[in-house]
Amino acid sequence: MVDEASKSAAAIEAEPEPWGELLTALALVRHAQGRPRDAIDAIAPVLDGSAPVLHAFTTVQAQMVASCAWAELGDRRASEASVEQALALAEPDRLVFPFVMAPGHELLERHPRHATSHAALLTTIVDILRGGSASTLSGETELAAPLSPSELRVLGYLPCNLSAPEIAGELILSVHTVKTHVRHIYGKLGARNRSQAVNISRDLGLLGRTSR
Structure with a gap:
């Protein structure tokens, strides 16, 4: 586009x-x-x-x-x-x-x-x-299952205040797809909510441990 x-x-x-x-x-x-x-x-x-x-x-x-x-x-x-x-x-x-x-x-x-x-x-x-797994990178926290590249793309937007429809617009995906990825991310990280998912991801090094 x-x-x-x-x-x-x-x-x-x-x-x-x-x-x-x-x-x-x-x-x-x-x-x-x-x-x-x-x-x-x-x-x-x-x-x-x-x-x-x-x-x-x-x-x-x-x-x-x-x-x-x-x-x-x-x-x-x-x-x-x-x-x-x-x-x-x-x-x-x-x-x-x-x-x-x-x-x-x-x-x-x-x-x-x-x-x-x-x-x-x-x-x-x-x-x-290449489609491999985003397994434990920091050695501090264990993932229940690897995150896919598509899930990593959605994960990168979770620290901001964008809603699921807004994230879908940024990534040119359907809202249903974004919500599915978010649900999978929560499950693989063992998180109950968005804030917890972000904190765990930072512990893993997937997002970085600090935010600017």
Whole structure:
């Protein structure tokens, strides 16, 4: 839905001081339009820390967008450096969600294992993106069953105040599908409600232990 996204991008560009989440969305649109240089320019304030972010995982997503843009421009070294930086940012809390949501899955697949300082996390992320399980990442809490990539996508929206219909709109899913995923998430995490599910997920490192 590039045309629809482009209309939203125009509103973002009109913002005097856009937050990092908006700039990352703008960069994603430019990437989808085949404008990698513009994508890098849009996301630069997120990467250098001058744009504020609401969520810790935004900068990880931004690095993955940058990696895709550099790959399209033929700069493999810069592309791999962005992947490595994304992994470094995700490592402290063993974040998985931003990699599920961000583009560049094929770049993670080919990222050199011998050259990364985050081989274990990278292996876990790639396994999940291939359809494997999001099992215990922190060693502190046990999951009753693995979360699927689709469930991880929905899980990432649970810390915010969006309703099920609003989450469905963000992910372009039916409300029934979102509610089904939420029910499965609660069951697998052993949670009784949304707040408890978020807290358990942070203990596991799926969302990060702190929120911005």
